[in-house]
Amino acid sequence: MIVRISGEGQFDVPEGHVDELNRLDDDLTKAVDSGDEAQFTTALEALLASVRTAGEELPADWIGPSDLVLPSPDATIHEVREVLGDEGLIPG
Amino acid sequence: MGLMRRFSSIFKAKASKTLDKYEDPRETLDYSYERTLEMLQKMRRAVADVATSRKRIELQAQQLQRSAAKLEGQAKQAMSQNREDLAREALTRRQGIATQLTDLQAQHDQLKAEEARMVEGSQRLQAKVDAFRIRKETMKANYTAAEAQTRVNEAISGIGEEMGDVGLAMQRAEDKVAQMQARSGALDELMASGALDDASMSSDRLQAELDRGLAEPAVEAELARLRGELTGSSTTAKQLDAPAEDATAAPQAPAQAPVEEERR
Numbered sequence: 001m002i003v004r005i006s007g008e009g010q011f012d013v014p015e016g017h018v019d020e021l022n023r024l025d026d027d028l029t030k031a032v033d034s035g036d037e038a039q040f041t042t043a044l045e046a047l048l049a050s051v052r053t054a055g056e057e058l059p060a061d062w063i064g065p066s067d068l069v070l071p072s073p074d075a076t077i078h079e080v081r082e083v084l085g086d087e088g089l090i091p092g
Numbered sequence: 093m094g095l096m097r098r099f100s101s102i103f104k105a106k107a108s109k110t111l112d113k114y115e116d117p118r119e120t121l122d123y124s125y126e127r128t129l130e131m132l133q134k135m136r137r138a139v140a141d142v143a144t145s146r147k148r149i150e151l152q153a154q155q156l157q158r159s160a161a162k163l164e165g166q167a168k169q170a171m172s173q174n175r176e177d178l179a180r181e182a183l184t185r186r187q188g189i190a191t192q193l194t195d196l197q198a199q200h201d202q203l204k205a206e207e208a209r210m211v212e213g214s215q216r217l218q219a220k221v222d223a224f225r226i227r228k229e230t231m232k233a234n235y236t237a238a239e240a241q242t243r244v245n246e247a248i249s250g251i252g253e254e255m256g257d258v259g260l261a262m263q264r265a266e267d268k269v270a271q272m273q274a275r276s277g278a279l280d281e282l283m284a285s286g287a288l289d290d291a292s293m294s295s296d297r298l299q300a301e302l303d304r305g306l307a308e309p310a311v312e313a314e315l316a317r318l319r320g321e322l323t324g325s326s327t328t329a330k331q332l333d334a335p336a337e338d339a340t341a342a343p344q345a346p347a348q349a350p351v352e353e354e355r356r
Contacts, residue, residue: 002251007209007261024354025096032095056177060219063227068096069103084102
C-alpha cells in the first residue's frame, strides 16, 4: 500500500500494517473532532511515525498514485479542516 | 469514516482536477508535463519569496541588536555617573527590544524551516519531472491504446498528486510570507515613527542627559578655575610687571584667560 505524507514523500507500507494505521487514525479523528491541538499533534506524529517505521520510503523519481494521503507533520487542525473544506489545492 | 481516508479522498479528488484529460492519452501526457514544469517554476519563485522575507527579518533583527547594544552602553555610562534612574530607563527599553528580538527569532526560524521544506519539495518535484519526461516519451513511443489508459492514468495521477502536494506546501508558505510581510511592515513603520524604536529615539534624549552628566563636572571644574583666576587677579597684575620671559614660559598664563572666556 502506498502512503503519502504531505510535504515529505511516499512510502510503501505492508498491507498487514493497515489495522495499526486505522487504530492510530481513530485517535487522530477524535482529536480533530474535539479541536484539541496538542492531542492532534501527538496523534498525527504517532500515525506518521508508524508509516515511516513500517514503510519504506520510495525514491523521489518514483511516479504513481497513493492509496492514502496524510497531512504534513506540522499541520494544524485548522489546515486539515481547510483541506476537508472547499479550498483548492493549487494556488493561482 | 476516519480522518485519514476522508483526507486522502478529498486530497486525491482535488489533485485529479489539477490536470485536464484529453481524448488522446498522449496529449494528456504532454499537457501534464507542461503543467509540472510551470509548477516547478512557481515553486522556485516561492522559495525566492520566502528567502527575501527571511533576509528582511534578519536586517530588522540586526537593527534591533544595534539599538540594544547602544542602550546597554548607555546603562553602563549612567551607572558610572551614579544615575540609576537613567540606567533603569535604558535597561527597560533594552528589555522591550529583547522581546521584539525573541519574536523575530521565532519568525525567522519558521521561515527557515519553510524554506528548507520548499527546497526539498522542489528537488523532489524536479526528480519527478525528469522521470516523468522519460516515462512519457517511452509511453508515447510504444503506445498501444489498450495498455495506455491504465499506465498513462497511473503516471498522470501520480504526477497530479505530487503537484497537489507541492501546491499545498506553496500555499502554506505564501500565507506565512504574507503574514510575516505584514508584521515586518508594521515593525518597519514602528521603527521609522520612533514608537517602538522609541528605544533609539528617546535613547537620544537619554544620551543627551548622560552627556550632560559627563559635561557638568567638567563645567564645574572650569568655573572653579575661572573663579580662582578672578580672585587671584591682584597677584596676576603684579606678575605682569615681572620679566617677559616668565609670562610666556607659563602655559596657563593669566593673559590667556580672557581668550578662553571669549571662546565660551
